[in-house]
Amino acid sequence: MNVLIVHAHPEPGSFTTAMKDLAVETLTGAGHRVVVSDLYAMHFDPIASAGDFESRVNADYLVYALEQRNGDASKTLAPDIQAELDKLVAADLVIFSFPIFWFSTPAILKGWIDRVLVSGRCYGGMRFYDRGGLAGKKALVALTLGGQSHMFEPDGVHGPLEEMLKHLLRGTLGYVGFDVLQPFIGWHVPYVSQETRVALLEEYRDRLLNLESEPPMDFPTLGDFDELLRPVRRVAS
Amino acid sequence: MNVLIVHAHPEPGSFTTAMKDLAVETLTGAGHRVVVSDLYAMHFDPIASAGDFESRVNADYLVYALEQRNGDASKTLAPDIQAELDKLVAADLVIFSFPIFWFSTPAILKGWIDRVLVSGRCYGGMRFYDRGGLAGKKALVALTLGGQSHMFEPDGVHGPLEEMLKHLLRGTLGYVGFDVLQPFIGWHVPYVSQETRVALLEEYRDRLLNLESEPPMDFPTLGDFDELLRPVRRVAS
Numbered sequence: 001m002n003v004l005i006v007h008a009h010p011e012p013g014s015f016t017t018a019m020k021d022l023a024v025e026t027l028t029g030a031g032h033r034v035v036v037s038d039l040y041a042m043h044f045d046p047i048a049s050a051g052d053f054e055s056r057v058n059a060d061y062l063v064y065a066l067e068q069r070n071g072d073a074s075k076t077l078a079p080d081i082q083a084e085l086d087k088l089v090a091a092d093l094v095i096f097s098f099p100i101f102w103f104s105t106p107a108i109l110k111g112w113i114d115r116v117l118v119s120g121r122c123y124g125g126m127r128f129y130d131r132g133g134l135a136g137k138k139a140l141v142a143l144t145l146g147g148q149s150h151m152f153e154p155d156g157v158h159g160p161l162e163e164m165l166k167h168l169l170r171g172t173l174g175y176v177g178f179d180v181l182q183p184f185i186g187w188h189v190p191y192v193s194q195e196t197r198v199a200l201l202e203e204y205r206d207r208l209l210n211l212e213s214e215p216p217m218d219f220p221t222l223g224d225f226d227e228l229l230r231p232v233r234r235v236a237s
Numbered sequence: 238m239n240v241l242i243v244h245a246h247p248e249p250g251s252f253t254t255a256m257k258d259l260a261v262e263t264l265t266g267a268g269h270r271v272v273v274s275d276l277y278a279m280h281f282d283p284i285a286s287a288g289d290f291e292s293r294v295n296a297d298y299l300v301y302a303l304e305q306r307n308g309d310a311s312k313t314l315a316p317d318i319q320a321e322l323d324k325l326v327a328a329d330l331v332i333f334s335f336p337i338f339w340f341s342t343p344a345i346l347k348g349w350i351d352r353v354l355v356s357g358r359c360y361g362g363m364r365f366y367d368r369g370g371l372a373g374k375k376a377l378v379a380l381t382l383g384g385q386s387h388m389f390e391p392d393g394v395h396g397p398l399e400e401m402l403k404h405l406l407r408g409t410l411g412y413v414g415f416d417v418l419q420p421f422i423g424w425h426v427p428y429v430s431q432e433t434r435v436a437l438l439e440e441y442r443d444r445l446l447n448l449e450s451e452p453p454m455d456f457p458t459l460g461d462f463d464e465l466l467r468p469v470r471r472v473a474s
């Protein structure tokens with residue numbers, strides 16, 4: 001497999017960074033080709049703006065998705081976007097590696113999503129969910145957080161983490177067509193013992209070596225909706 | 238009321254910007270004091286980093302929340318963060334004005350959340366949800382999107398928009414203690430008629446003039462959990 005790891009952590013010595021390094025080592029060792037986009041190290045620009053397009057369909061009024069479609073088709077996207085898009089298109093598996101900031105990605109990674117998942121190439125019109133432009137690729141979210149798992153039980157104080165992450169797992173990665181694997185979650189990371197950290201890395205390594213047999217998360221199928229995206233009512237036979 | 242509008246749209250001529258301008262005019266006209274943080278116009282830096290702290294508790298290893306607590310207590314936060322934090326602390330109502338990007342905020346606004354909702358001041362320890370540092374303030378999310386409302390019905394292709402936005406409405410704004418009002422949603426904005434846009438602005442104006450009587454969204458109460466954040470089992474009497 002070609003693997004792209006999109007990594008975002010402001011501290012190069014962090015446990016999340018150790019997880020990223022382990023993923024590189026493990027997947028390379030298993031014979032895969034691994035490319036890393038370390039967004040902090042790259043000083044990646046996260047701000048979607050008019051400057052992202054070297055030529056514009058409409059220079060007077062910015063419709064970002066429209067300019068993305070044009071920029072992709074005419075190869076006039078800003079070079080930093082095009083470079084990431086090339087890595088994304090080449091990848092069979094994309095790992096998103098980050099600490100949870102406000103039940104979502106750090107802004108620098110949100111900006112990668114805003115700018116690199118370009119309309120036209122990754123989605124557009126009726127091309128989303130199972131018909132998304134990245135269908136056939138796998139995505140794994142590998143994250144760390146300070147909270148403990150019991151806070152995310154159905155009766156826990158925050159409710160299920162997957163509900164907090166619905167915008168990312170389903171609304172973003174599922175939307176563009178990825179087969180989204182269950183996230184790998186490093187619970188309570190700032191507070192756990194060295195022993196627990198080592199065990200967590202072992203667990204992560206085992207998952208990385210067995211990703212190809214994992215079933216993806218279950219998201220909508222567009223065949224269950226009509227051309228106006230109204231649910232199709234099926235009569236039981 | 239003191240009102241802070243945090244606005245993020247890459248196109249100054251957008252409908253979302255017209256909504257922001259209407260909010261300024263309407264709330265000022267009603268006698269409130271309104272301050273706007275127009276993040277694109279300000280070239281706001283969205284990247285949480287070591288550079289956010291003029292003095293560090295630990296210069297060798299960045300624990301962002303720890304440095305936020307220290308920076309707030311010792312008044313050594315970066316000036317751009319301190320300026321936004323001062324506006325936030327002074328506000329009785331904060332309006333977040335943006336187009337939905339990937340079922341969340343544009344990255345520039347995510348970065349405002351990452352950097353300005355500082356640990357210590359806005360949350361920390363057992364100070365979150367109803368005990369959050371911003372308790373007593375109201376928050377209104379006022380957003381636009383391309384989708385239509387039927388796509389977000391319970392049986393719609395995406396499910397309820399509030400579920401997609403749970404990380405923001407509950408996990409962020411509710412978490413820091415805001416009374417979070419029902420979001421104001423501009424559906425299908427790029428595709429609707431001028432007449433519909435005018436009607437939407439009228440509807441927004443009416444809501445702005447009546448926000449003070451609106452009930453907030455329902456989020457957890459920490460009194461229902463013990464000191465380890467396990468649910469307290471109550472026996473019916």
